[in-house]
Amino acid sequence: VAILDAAAELLRRGNPASVSVDTIAAAAGVGKQTIYRWWPSRGAVLLDAMVRGAQRQPPVADTGTLIDDLEAFLSATFRAASSATTNSLLRGAMAEGLRDRHGAEVLQRFTAARRDVLREILERGQMRGDVPPAVDFDLVIDQVYGLLWYRILIGHTPVTPRDARPLARALVVQLRQSVTSTKQFTQPSIVAQRARGRST
Amino acid sequence: VAILDAAAELLRRGNPASVSVDTIAAAAGVGKQTIYRWWPSRGAVLLDAMVRGAQRQPPVADTGTLIDDLEAFLSATFRAASSATTNSLLRGAMAEGLRDRHGAEVLQRFTAARRDVLREILERGQMRGDVPPAVDFDLVIDQVYGLLWYRILIGHTPVTPRDARPLARALVVQLRQSVTSTKQFTQPSIVAQRARGRST
């Protein structure tokens, strides 16, 4: 079975998206039926292969600070995502996930695992006190992965590790303020007032 | 031509994703060649139709404050995106965009336009002084639309207008701190120090 995936991956790297089931079977030296014995559909096979390809978990380092943990994590993640092959892998994964019920499940499991990694980092920061307690991380996590996927899928801007630092900073700021009351925002902000004052 | 799109939309709403060119042509009472005369491929047609369907621009209100502008915008956007039909429309749009070179272009144009709307809001806030000058909005913008698309595409969490308020707040915080020096982050944060102190 691993041979099959290996073959599937090899094959997939070769060309853009013309990976038919027959192609995979031929490349793996395997009958088509054997593929369908273990996967419910084409999408499932491809997603399994792709997910396996994108699954090189960057080891989550504990640097002692939330900001540094985040930056390290984002940097590693973005670096991986910036490679052309990973990029097209993820695009292919999403394409399959959108077309295939089974593929969607695999994709959902995969992304859930990734979100958990980030959530762990944030929770560690919370325990450390870098983040106020009782903050819901879902928004932040989806902001991060959303940014990543969005740029990869749309392709309007490349994903680069250089975005890791500013993004990490922004997120930390955001998290620290998450429980603050709404009031200050409805009024022109103090910073803005100062800025105006300064600009005068 | 508009007739065709109308027919295409009608048709598309009817079924899941089995919208073949022949089906569209038949439904629109049109020869297949006529479709290929104006669009380079199936994907382009579908994306044109979908984009048209998702293009109901929520009017960008000017409330006087960045945070309120943002919340209004996000609220409207999320509300639109939370409808089941828009949801499947966007999923279909991305599916086509990933499979079709021409579709990708259409999708890119569409999303670029959407980003510009948000950018305009941010720039207005910047002029107003709610945001420090010389801030690059790209990161923030892609966080917003990334979040939106990510949730829609993965489907792990529904998009609801209730996320508009916290997200708007988070973004404003992010933007206000964008020019602050890096130093405070590279050192354990004051909050973190206090937390540690407390936790001791």
Place this chain on the structure above:
Amino acid sequence: VAILDAAAELLRRGNPASVSVDTIAAAAGVGKQTIYRWWPSRGAVLLDAMVRGAQRQPPVADTGTLIDDLEAFLSATFRAASSATTNSLLRGAMAEGLRDRHGAEVLQRFTAARRDVLREILERGQMRGDVPPAVDFDLVIDQVYGLLWYRILIGHTPVTPRDARPLARALVVQLRQSVTSTKQFTQPSIVAQRARGRST
């Protein structure tokens, strides 16, 4: 495979010439690809089917005389060709053969086989001594089948078994004289001289 041809024939008998590959496939309860797996093109399929339909070999009787053999053969052939269905079959066969490279081959094989049948009859006559030796039969054979096809294709005159007898006689006369020297023809014929004499 035989099922397919059977279906194809059935179908073809039903209508004039609008026998599309899709129609055949549908009528045979078969995928289009299965057809193209065994035949290189539409024409080849149709010709195979038609040839099969026209292939009812009239058993070549040996009556003992060339003239009788010929008449029997021609009579049987013409009778078969005079039926409306065979007629339109042959017209269709030629139409395909002219349009399709693969069809042309099939048609050539088919007609070659038919010519061989006639050639066999002539050779038997030759061995019997009804025909001088060292006569090239090609001309005679093509005269016969030419006449047949010409009448069928142009349609100016129906083919009837009644032509078999005079044609057989004419051919035998022709064959007996085939080796005669050219001289008698270059001079006004004796018959002609007599005729002139008489007409004087």
Place this chain on the structure above:
Amino acid sequence: VAILDAAAELLRRGNPASVSVDTIAAAAGVGKQTIYRWWPSRGAVLLDAMVRGAQRQPPVADTGTLIDDLEAFLSATFRAASSATTNSLLRGAMAEGLRDRHGAEVLQRFTAARRDVLREILERGQMRGDVPPAVDFDLVIDQVYGLLWYRILIGHTPVTPRDARPLARALVVQLRQSVTSTKQFTQPSIVAQRARGRST
């Protein structure tokens, strides 16, 4: 209108059979509608053009003898038919004639005219006394044109002027014996009897 045909011919000589109406129109610098204004269908246009191309009437010489007249005529006819372009012209003509009702008419008129030329030669021979009176020429005529068309359409044997002489001779023999009583044929032929005698 002549321009159109000229263009059509030009075009047709260029390629095998992919002469669409659009192609003709484009090549002739003419709107498609203009073509349909004067011809009822594609086949009619093509056949008109082809017939015009094949219509170079060899002047029917009067040599004084039937056999010479025939040989001259056949030689000229076969020579014309042996050229590759005329050959493919005639094949194309038949192809259209078989597919198109209007084309069939044109083809029928064309071939009828050709037959009449040959019939005229034969009738002249009859008046001269070379041929017995009260003979039906249809069989002979169709043998000649049948041979010609058969060889051209099937393509198993090229048509060459060298066949003119033996064919002419054969026809004359046929014609001279046409009125002879049937008796000699129903009995074993003299030649056959001699042969048997010899073989004894």
Place this chain on the structure above:
DNA sequence: CCCTAAACGAGACGGTACGTCCGGTCTTAAT
């Protein structure tokens, strides 16, 4: 000499068929 009407070029259009490509199922022969 203009002015209307027919003929024209250009080409979009509805349809129909072609031949190709896959997805997923079913069959067969060999291991």
Place this chain on the structure above:
DNA sequence: ATTAAGACCGGACGTACCGTCTCGTTTAGGG
């Protein structure tokens, strides 16, 4: 009894062509 090989049905794709149908534009002839 599992496998590789691959035939099979179904259905979509994008292309080609036919004959019809507008469009403006040109040409012609009658006022």
